[in-house]
Amino acid sequence: MDGSIIGICAFAAVIGLLAIRVPIAFALAAIGTIGTFVIFATRTGAFTPDRAVRPTTSLVFSNSFDLIHSYDLSMIPLFIALGHIAYRADITTRIYDAARVWLARVPGGVAMASVVGCGGFSAITGSSIACASTMGRICSPEMLRMGYDKSLATASVAAGGTLGSLIPPSVLFIIYGIFTETSISSLFLAGILPGILSLLGFLLTIFIWVKRKPSAAPAFTGVITGRDKWLAAVGAWPALALFGLIVGGIYGGFFTATEAAAICVAAAILIGFAQRKLTLTDLWESLRETCIQTSAIFLIAAAAKIFVAFIALTGVAPVIVNGVSDAQLSPVVLLAAIALIYLVLGMFLDPIGIMVLTLPLMVPLVESYGFNLIWFGVVVIKLLEIGLITPPVGLNVFVISNVVGKAVPIDRIFSGITRFLAIDVLVLILIMSFPIISLLIPNSL
Amino acid sequence: MLHRIERLLLDLACCAVVALGALITISVALRVTVNGGIPDTIVMVRELMVMAIVLPLAAATTARAHIVVEFLSNRMPLRTQGWLVVAGGVMGLLALSPLLYAGWNEAAHAITGGSYYFGQLNLPKWPGRVLFLIGMSFCWLRLLLLVIGDVRTLRSGGVPQMSQTTTSSFTEDGDKS
Amino acid sequence: QTTLILGEAGPNRGARAVATQAFADDVTARTNGDLQIDIQWGGALFKADAALQGVSDGVADLGTIIGVYFPQEMVAYGIADLPLQNADAWVGMRATDALMRTDPSIAANLADQDLVYLGTFTTSAVNIGCKDTAIRTAEDIEGLKVRGVGAYGKVFNDLGANMVAMSIYDAYQGLDTGLLDCSQGYSYAVAALKQQEVMTSYTLMDWGQVGALGIFMNKFAYDALSPEHQQALNDAGVGMADTLGRLINADNDAAVQTMQEAGVEVITLDAAERDKLVARGAPYIDTWIEQANAAGLDGAGMLDRYRTLLAEFTAERDAQGYPWDR
Ligand code: NA
Numbered sequence: 051m052d053g054s055i056i057g058i059c060a061f062a063a064v065i066g067l068l069a070i071r072v073p074i075a076f077a078l079a080a081i082g083t084i085g086t087f088v089i090f091a092t093r094t095g096a097f098t099p100d101r102a103v104r105p106t107t108s109l110v111f112s113n114s115f116d117l118i119h120s121y122d123l124s125m126i127p128l129f130i131a132l133g134h135i136a137y138r139a140d141i142t143t144r145i146y147d148a149a150r151v152w153l154a155r156v157p158g159g160v161a162m163a164s165v166v167g168c169g170g171f172s173a174i175t176g177s178s179i180a181c182a183s184t185m186g187r188i189c190s191p192e193m194l195r196m197g198y199d200k201s202l203a204t205a206s207v208a209a210g211g212t213l214g215s216l217i218p219p220s221v222l223f224i225i226y227g228i229f230t231e232t233s234i235s236s237l238f239l240a241g242i243l244p245g246i247l248s249l250l251g252f253l254l255t256i257f258i259w260v261k262r263k264p265s266a267a268p269a270f271t272g273v274i275t276g277r278d279k280w281l282a283a284v285g286a287w288p289a290l291a292l293f294g295l296i297v298g299g300i301y302g303g304f305f306t307a308t309e310a311a312a313i314c315v316a317a318a319i320l321i322g323f324a325q326r327k328l329t330l331t332d333l334w335e336s337l338r339e340t341c342i343q344t345s346a347i348f349l350i351a352a353a354a355k356i357f358v359a360f361i362a363l364t365g366v367a368p369v370i371v372n373g374v375s376d377a378q379l380s381p382v383v384l385l386a387a388i389a390l391i392y393l394v395l396g397m398f399l400d401p402i403g404i405m406v407l408t409l410p411l412m413v414p415l416v417e418s419y420g421f422n423l424i425w426f427g428v429v430v431i432k433l434l435e436i437g438l439i440t441p442p443v444g445l446n447v448f449v450i451s452n453v454v455g456k457a458v459p460i461d462r463i464f465s466g467i468t469r470f471l472a473i474d475v476l477v478l479i480l481i482m483s484f485p486i487i488s489l490l491i492p493n494s495l
Numbered sequence: 496m497l498h499r500i501e502r503l504l505l506d507l508a509c510c511a512v513v514a515l516g517a518l519i520t521i522s523v524a525l526r527v528t529v530n531g532g533i534p535d536t537i538v539m540v541r542e543l544m545v546m547a548i549v550l551p552l553a554a555a556t557t558a559r560a561h562i563v564v565e566f567l568s569n570r571m572p573l574r575t576q577g578w579l580v581v582a583g584g585v586m587g588l589l590a591l592s593p594l595l596y597a598g599w600n601e602a603a604h605a606i607t608g609g610s611y612y613f614g615q616l617n618l619p620k621w622p623g624r625v626l627f628l629i630g631m632s633f634c635w636l637r638l639l640l641l642v643i644g645d646v647r648t649l650r651s652g653g654v655p656q657m658s659q660t661t662t663s664s665f666t667e668d669g670d671k672s
Numbered sequence: 673q674t675t676l677i678l679g680e681a682g683p684n685r686g687a688r689a690v691a692t693q694a695f696a697d698d699v700t701a702r703t704n705g706d707l708q709i710d711i712q713w714g715g716a717l718f719k720a721d722a723a724l725q726g727v728s729d730g731v732a733d734l735g736t737i738i739g740v741y742f743p744q745e746m747v748a749y750g751i752a753d754l755p756l757q758n759a760d761a762w763v764g765m766r767a768t769d770a771l772m773r774t775d776p777s778i779a780a781n782l783a784d785q786d787l788v789y790l791g792t793f794t795t796s797a798v799n800i801g802c803k804d805t806a807i808r809t810a811e812d813i814e815g816l817k818v819r820g821v822g823a824y825g826k827v828f829n830d831l832g833a834n835m836v837a838m839s840i841y842d843a844y845q846g847l848d849t850g851l852l853d854c855s856q857g858y859s860y861a862v863a864a865l866k867q868q869e870v871m872t873s874y875t876l877m878d879w880g881q882v883g884a885l886g887i888f889m890n891k892f893a894y895d896a897l898s899p900e901h902q903q904a905l906n907d908a909g910v911g912m913a914d915t916l917g918r919l920i921n922a923d924n925d926a927a928v929q930t931m932q933e934a935g936v937e938v939i940t941l942d943a944a945e946r947d948k949l950v951a952r953g954a955p956y957i958d959t960w961i962e963q964a965n966a967a968g969l970d971g972a973g974m975l976d977r978y979r980t981l982l983a984e985f986t987a988e989r990d991a992q993g994y995p996w997d998r
């Protein structure tokens with residue numbers, strides 16, 4: 051059977067299984083495994099299932115094990131633990147109370163503060179998943195506590211988390227740079243303005259949302275004195291100290307972003323104990339919650355990795371890219387086609403998987419049209435970031451869903467996401483139409 | 496019995512998170528203060544990651560923490576949804592079986608072959624693989640018991656517990672905007 | 673017509689990717705189109721640290737295996753990573769290739785793992801670049817924060833460096849922020865990753881290379897081919913050394929020029945200082961001999977043979993020049 055047909059059937063099967071509420075991880079892993087088995091069993095033309103067992107099991111093991119067996123990803127359990135510990139040690143509540151007092155007059159001020167927080171946090175982590183899992187644990191429960199609309203409280207952070215890879219440092223830009231032999235430092239610089247633009251887009255979304263439906267973000271109704279503001283700001287010091295520690299540590303050359311996660315957890319524990327807000331029992335409960343959440347997130351990511359390896363075997367990606375390449379499109383239509391390809395793949399696959407599958411063919415095509423590769427990199431990363439929040443497979447949404455648990459069903463998060471997506475597409479069109487937005491900073495340095 | 500084992504595995508995973516956090520923190524502290532370090536930190540952290548992530552899988556399954564999309568299914572009758580939960584569990588058993596089989600082969604291979612990681616300490620490769628096998632095995636077993644229990648509940652006319660994001664929580668607030 | 677899958681953990685850019693593609697094209701040409709090779713870049717099928725199992729289990733028919741990830745399984749191949757005094761990329765590759773291709777005990781050791789050797793690459797000569805400091809003597813290394821790899825990293829550690837673990841891709845930021853003083857690397861990689869922007873000095877060590885990386889094939893897939901097709905794969909494998917040697921030498925020369933133009937001081941390490949490094953590496957060579965013996969191979973004998981081959985190809989280069997210059 052033709053590999054690309056198997057691939058397209060697999061996409062359909064994933065949608066079907068998700069629709070009948072099969073857990074995402076199981077749907078991706080099962081389809082990926084069965085599809086891999088079929089490909090290996092039919093490779094020689096005849097059906098030889100006995101020859102497919104060893105390569106199939108090897109592929110599923112190595113792809114899932116290698117994902118988990120990672121030093122760089124250790125920042126994910128650590129940052130999730132940071133969120134839990136900071137919550138129990140009262141660190142996050144205090145900064146949220148401060149935000150509420152200071153931003154009382156801004157409609158949806160706390161949601162906006164959360165998105166700005168995501169922007170700041172993305173300057174630390176190189177990964178959107180890490181950004182979403184940490185900020186999700188910190189921001190969404192606090193917004194829910196303040197009576198924010200469930201969609202707004204979760205979707206804003208899922209969207210804000212996508213800044214993680216656009217604002218440097220960024221693992222995705224590093225991989226893109228390796229695949230295109232473009233300067234990683236130029237790519238980092240090119241991501242800054244589009245990242246800020248996306249951030250402003252998210253703020254605008256929140257503003258419009260809350261203007262049209264003020265009950266989505268209950269305003270602070272009490273009387274606020276200057277003394278209240280001062281006290282709230284003073285109370286927020288541990289959170290600000292933690293943030294200062296991370297940024298100073300990374301940019302001062304004391305530790306890497308991965309190491310920063312561990313340092314921050316240690317500091318949060320110390321602050322919690324010193325302020326007598328954290329007990330050993332609290333700490334252990336935080337760790338238990340951390341482990342259960344991390345394990346569910348990694349199971350999905352590992353299943354997604356298996357699915358990507360299977361899609362690589364099908365050869366469906368080259369078929370699509372070559373189809374576009376052979377069509378001899380005009381530059382504008384080509385860009386639209388590329389955007390469509392990345393958006394569709396982004397519905398199912400994870401960003402790194404998509405890059406690995408498409409860039410070897412896409413980059414020569416794009417070069418033959420004379421496009422600037424730095425700018426194209428920003429476009430690709432922005433498209434991949436959008437894929438993190440589109441259904442049916444939206445890793446950032448899963449992360450937030452996992453973190454908030456019973457409180458908000460995943461469909462509510464996706465329904466909130468649609469509003470952010472609308473403006474995100476506008477931002478994308480701006481980035482695609484005006485390369486100068488991406489190239490201004492790298493060109494002027 | 497299984498619950499106690501799951502608790503133990505979860506607590507071991509917590510220990511792994513503490514250990515990897517401490518390992519990284521101490522090596523940074525040593526570097527900044529005495530210009531020293533701990534050999535093979537990366538290898539040890541990677542092995543601890545397997546412990547931290549795979550061991551709690553059974554507990555996560557018990558907590559029904561696996562994320563599902565349910566905007567279609569939650570319009571169906573509750574008993575139909577119950578059967579879908581069972582179907583999802585069966586799909587999980589199917590998806591994890593090859594991993595279990597491969598995990599067994601890999602663990603056996605790493606132990607008998609004596610593979611190790613290049614580094615200052617030449618640490619062996621088997622611990623991570625054995626931990627992977629243990630975590631996957633208990634997850635599979637727990638999933639099987641859940642499926643059996645859910646089928647029994649359905650046969651006796653009841654409705655099994657759903658995942659964390661349940662229909663009941665969806666309807667608990669009147670806001671359907 | 674048969675399509676073979678080749679799993680490669682790296683990107684489709686750079687000298688090694690060009691050599692891999694040239695190998696694939698060469699195989700197709702030598703078999704009149706009967707054998708096609710579909711290369712899966714970027715670790716889409718398996719990452720570098722799962723490549724050995726991937727090829728051995730048939731996830732891909734062929735794959736690039738990097739020896740340092742499998743010190744036990746690839747102990748024979750590890751000879752090419754030893755800090756011997758052999759900095760010439762082409763000489764190193766041809767000597768490694770000749771040893772791997774002709775030693776029956778290595779072939780048997782690989783066959784036990786369902787592997788067949790096809791051809792070799794190298795990262796080329798190991799050098800070191802620093803920011804706000806410079807390595808002119810072996811003693812200069814003491815107290816520096818260094819990113820090092822393999823036995824070379826172990827020697828830096830023995831010389832009193834404080835080893836900082838990070839990937840070569842993170843080294844730019846590490847040097848920039850001062851987390852690193854120096855980073856071990858290869859000239860072309862420095863230029864490709866634009867590290868000259870954050871380096872102030874680059875020391876050519878004329879020491880050794882990391883050469884245990886190459887293409888291996890699944891034994892069942894190999895045995896299923898006709899002898900003519902097997903021969904075509906082997907011949908194309910030998911040719912890889914010449915292709916990569918030509919490309920990497922040109923890239924390295926251009927990279928050193930780029931560094932100089934960027935104001936990086938390029939230092940040639942004094943031969944006496946280099947010899948101190950080589951002497952410091954000796955214990956790791958002895959360790960390797962023991963490991964090879966433990967795996968049932970003749971470690972000392974293989975090393976003698978390898979040194980002889982290095983001398984032979986050095987002599988060939990000195991007499992006739994590189995093949996692409998002839
Ligand atoms: Na970032």
Ligand code: NA
Nearest residue numbers: 396397437443
């Ligand atoms: Na998506």
